Amino acid sequence: MSDQLFDQFKTWYEKRHDYARDWKQRTGGQVVATMCTYTPEELLIAADMLPVRVLGAHEPQNVSEPHIFGMFCPFCRDSLAQGLLGRFDYCEGVTLTQSCIQYRQAFGSWRMHVPTVQWDYYCPMPNDVQSPHAKKAHYGEIGRFREFLEQLTGKKLTDEKLNEALEVVNENRRLLRELFEYRKATDPQVTGVEALLAGLTAQFIDKREHNAELKKVLAALPKRNLDRPEGIRFMTIGSENDDVAFMAMVESVGSTIVIDDQCSGTRYFWNEAKLNGDPVKAIADRYCDRPACPTKDYPDHTRFDHVLSLAKDYKAQAAVFLQQKFCDPHEGDYPDLKRHLESNGIPTLFLEFDITNPIGPFRIRIEAFLETLREDDLF
Ligand code: SF4
Structure with a gap:
């Protein structure tokens, strides 16, 4: 039985634009x-700004086609559409740190065609984070972003301000890891949907408020009794996924999502910045060292073993790939990652996501997969 423990995260998720408008009014930031x-959010937070991650709305739209191709990934198209439709009209600035070419195009169109944008910043982070020169190069880029923000606001971004922001963001990462620890248990007291809501809202709610809410939830968790059998324990793998309705469906048919390797989940917060006296270095190193997105995972594929160890640590019995249609970086990794998991005893299922996802047909695929897992007597 569910209680109201995660309701604040749900409300924030559903009313994220109202939250941002309200934040702006009460803080003037x-x-x-x-x-x-x-995106090195620490810099924006140190500049008293609210970073709000652009997410899609999973609604049909017909506004992005004149700007980016229909065969760009649905996440890019949905993100651009949200800007063009004025859903983020309260944002003064827009910023991208280099990831994939499709997202860069979405960013380029956003900054040119969303009329409320007053400033933009592109942070050209190296994709070859394994190069011995990557951290030095990124140190330079973080420094340039810092100077840009100082010029923009007319205020000095002191080391003290940066260290303060680093502490707040690190605390958020630590608390989310503590929350995710609960998912390791048998019949976990945190569902996949709840974990998704907590991880996602961290990406657009003021971190201090988010930390306070996480602490409240963590204090109540030891006494929680969901009385919910876990069924088959799933891992999800992919890029962005904030389709709560899809996740809820998966957990309604005899399974629990116990861990993920997605940028809407663990990849966002898994590693902390190591404070070393130089906040710019701590920030630059942290983003180079974080669990890699496929765009930043060569020549070695470090994420394959990372994904497998997450699956093992959280006792995932099977993995579901949530593949954004036309996403080349993740498609490129898929065959080898699938082989890596399956040869290590983790069966997989592949689902292709679009802007809107057909819950009915996906339910049939998930149920059939569960059926196969049980029939194969794996569980
Ligand atoms: S990595 Fe994939 S899902 Fe993410 S923006 Fe690029 S193409 Fe889209």
């Missing part, structure tokens, strides 16, 4: 639309 989880 700027709100910045951020694209990609490689």
Whole structure:
């Protein structure tokens, strides 16, 4: 039985634009639309801004086609559509840190065609984070972003301000990891939907408020009794996924999502920045060291073993790939990652996501997969 423990995260998720408008009114700060989880949010927070990650709305739209191709990934098209439709009209700025070419195009169109954008910043982070020069190069880029924000606001972004922001963001990462720990248990007291809501809202709610809410939830969790059998334990793998209705459906048919490797989940918050006296270095190193997105995972595929160890640590019995249609980086990884998981005893299912996802047909696929897993006597 569910209780109201995660209701604040649900409300924030559903009313995220209202929250940002309200935040702006009560603080007088700027709100910045951020694209990609490689955005060094610490700099924006130190500049008293609210970073708000651009997410889609999963509604049919017909506004992005004149600007980007229909064969660009649905997440890019949905993100651009949200800007063109004025849903982020409270954001003064928009920023992207280099990830994939499709998202860069969405960012380019956003900054040119969303009329409320007053400033934009592109942070050219190296994709080859394994190069011995990557951290030094990114150190330079973080420094340039810092200077840009200082010029924009007319205020010095002191080391003290940056260290303060680093502490707040690190605390958020730590609390989310604590919350995710509960998912390791048998019949976990945190569902996949609840974990998704907590992880996603961290990407657009003021981190101090988010931390306070996480602490409240963590204090109540030891006494929680969901009385909910876990069924088959799933892992989800892919890029962005905030389709709560899909996740809820998966968990309604005899399974629990216990862990993920997605940028809407663990990849966003898994590693902390190591404070070392130089906040710019701590920020630059943290983003180079984080669990890699496929766009930043070569020549070695570090994420294959990382994904497998997550699956093992959280006792996932099977994995579901949630593939954004036309997403080349994730499609490129898929065959080898599938092989890697299956040869290590984790069966997989592949589903292709679009802007809107057909819950009915997907339910049949998930149920059939569960059936196969049980018939194969795996569980
Ligand atoms: S990595 Fe894939 S899903 Fe993410 S923006 Fe690029 S193409 Fe789209």
